[in-house]
Amino acid sequence: MFKYTRFERARIVGARALQIAMGAPILIDVPEGITPLDAALLEFEKGIIPLTVIRPS
Structure with a gap:
């Protein structure tokens, strides 16, 4: 798996948690x-998690 910074991890997990809270299907049991x-x-x-991180080069 790709190595994320703690800030990327927080953003990804937070965004996905919001999606789930708003009714998106959970992808695991x-x-x-x-x-x-x-x-x-x-x-x-x-x-x-179906999210992508794009870093500026």
Whole structure:
């Protein structure tokens, strides 16, 4: 998996958690009652968050 900075990681997980909170489907199997942030963190750890980071060269 690509090495992200702590700022990129925070932005990716936060954006995905917001998507999940707004009703986007969760891409992994998670237990009932899990928070959107925890679900986003699990997706990030598995490397399946559908977001891309573009760094300026």
